[in-house]
Amino acid sequence: MTPSAPAPADQAGRLAEVRSLSEQLPRFMRLVHAIKSQQASESRDRAALVLLYPLVRLGPLRQSALADLVHADPSTVSRHVAALVEQGLVTRVADESDGRASRLVVTDAGHTALEALRSEREAGLARVTAGWSDSDLATFTTLFGRLLDDISASLPGAPDGGALLDLPKENR
Numbered sequence: 001m002t003p004s005a006p007a008p009a010d011q012a013g014r015l016a017e018v019r020s021l022s023e024q025l026p027r028f029m030r031l032v033h034a035i036k037s038q039q040a041s042e043s044r045d046r047a048a049l050v051l052l053y054p055l056v057r058l059g060p061l062r063q064s065a066l067a068d069l070v071h072a073d074p075s076t077v078s079r080h081v082a083a084l085v086e087q088g089l090v091t092r093v094a095d096e097s098d099g100r101a102s103r104l105v106v107t108d109a110g111h112t113a114l115e116a117l118r119s120e121r122e123a124g125l126a127r128v129t130a131g132w133s134d135s136d137l138a139t140f141t142t143l144f145g146r147l148l149d150d151i152s153a154s155l156p157g158a159p160d161g162g163a164l165l166d167l168p169k170e171n172r
Helices: 008-042 046-050 052-058 063-069 074-086 108-128 134-154
Strands: 090-095 098-106
Touching: 008 046, 046 052, 046 074, 046 108, 052 063, 052 098, 052 108, 063 074, 063 098, 074 090, 098 108
Parallel strands: none
Antiparallel strands: 090 098
């Protein structure tokens, strides 16, 4: 056994932790679904607003690149984008590299709507984590981000927001 290889007892403990995590993830996904369902009943346009996050973070994108980025069906993204355009939160601009294509650009009203959504999300998380120490919150935030990055990296051909930056410019 090499010095860096975990001892069998450590491997058993690690397996138990991985098993516990694998049992917690479905619960997390159910809770996220419940939150989304509750929010959808409060506002039908909420799912569309979430598309503003990557557009603000990455800048103008083609609709197809946005659909790939958020791992959503292109027809669903198309409906959401149509709602965003209708509400004046996003506008379409000609793609400089291909005049037949367009890119989605967030308007000032879109930035305002996104800031309201972000504030609401942050307030909810602040309530949920109010009893946590600053250290626990920082540790969880770091590890949760790492988990999401590693899950994203394990998906074949499914770039996340960071990976999208590596796409050729014409696909953004």
